[in-house]
Amino acid sequence: MNANLLLTACLLAANISHAQNTPGTARQTEPATPQTERQRHANTYETHVQGMIAHKTALANALAQATDKNTAETAARKAAQTYRQMHDYFSSTLPGIKTALEELPVSEVDAITSRHQQARETAEQALDKEVLRIRLHDAFGNEPLAHLITDIIASGLIPVANLQQELTDPEALQKLEHAMRAYYTQMIGNLQTLLAEIQSIHDKTTADAAAARIRTFFSEQQKTEETAFADMVHTYGTPPDTLKQKIMDEFLPQLRQCQTTSEELKHKLEQTNFYGSQELQKALNQQPEA
Known part of the structure; x- marks a missing residue:
């Protein structure tokens, strides 16, 4: 043995x-x-x-x-x-x-x-x-x-x-689907709020504040992502591929729109030299703080 x-x-x-x-x-x-x-x-x-x-x-x-x-x-x-x-x-x-x-x-x-x-x-x-x-x-x-x-x-x-074993119980499947949908809805909502704050930047003070918010968002998002789905599987069971595809099809257009908006905002801020905020430039490029 x-x-x-x-x-x-x-x-x-x-x-x-x-x-x-x-x-x-x-x-x-x-x-x-x-x-x-x-x-x-x-x-x-x-x-x-x-x-x-x-x-x-x-x-x-x-x-x-x-x-x-x-x-x-x-x-x-x-x-x-x-x-x-x-x-x-x-x-x-x-x-x-x-x-x-x-x-x-x-x-x-x-x-x-x-x-x-x-x-x-x-x-x-x-x-x-x-x-x-x-x-x-x-x-x-x-x-x-x-x-x-x-x-x-x-x-x-x-x-x-x-x-x-993939989850097959209809009631548990419904609960898991609800939990997955709630997770993505909240994540996209938080991302849209962050993008709105970035869009409102008009000077170095608001640029530095947005930089701090960007770092906080990605830090919290990473921690949440690491545990959220593990918690769901632990509570309800492993989602079948059909459910994962259903959720992805539902939220992928919104995620892509957020990505497009983010790229457009970054391009506009580059033209203003990020209002003199090195912290904003580093945060948008996901570089470490000074």
Whole structure:
């Protein structure tokens, strides 16, 4: 068994929800275990739950560092290291966990699991969203990152169904279509507002102000774009190609019109030397600030 398959097998076994929902994992009656021994088993299980939550959170944070082709390689190395640490942690605690689940009553296992359920769900949702985001961006063209995402999905750490199956439920499809339409409507509205502000530039003061707005817009847009569709897929499921094409056909003319208007405004501002504003010139050319 190669390292990836071993890691997948171990992490599948590490799924706490699986342990929680499998009848017979823990004893159904109170075991004849001394109180101190029982407390030790409870501490072992609780420490394991907390440790897995911490590792999943760390993995999500590492993946979050991949935002483009330039950052993908560093993020892939960090995430791969974190993923290996998760495997090592689970491997080292596995014997104690197996014993704890055998010796502890179901009621105590459930109580420990319930105490950390919200934190676990938060960590898993964060990991889910990062994996979806990177998949939607084709791992930013980074092969090691793409392989890592495949391994994470295979491990069972996140809901595989959302990732591999196109959405077919009519009600969910309708909700997803509404969410996608709302996203593009808001984005185009914000872009049109920005273009109107650029069109109203008449001196250096308004030019500098517009430059700041342009930078803010593109910064916020990049952050929104990175998470918006991942959130939609996480909530509703993967959109079929027919829905993606429908939305694109609906909004592409408006996007093209915004692009045309932007090019025309830039040409007019070039003729005025951007009203003496170097910041406006840099912002329109997407150059870094001074």
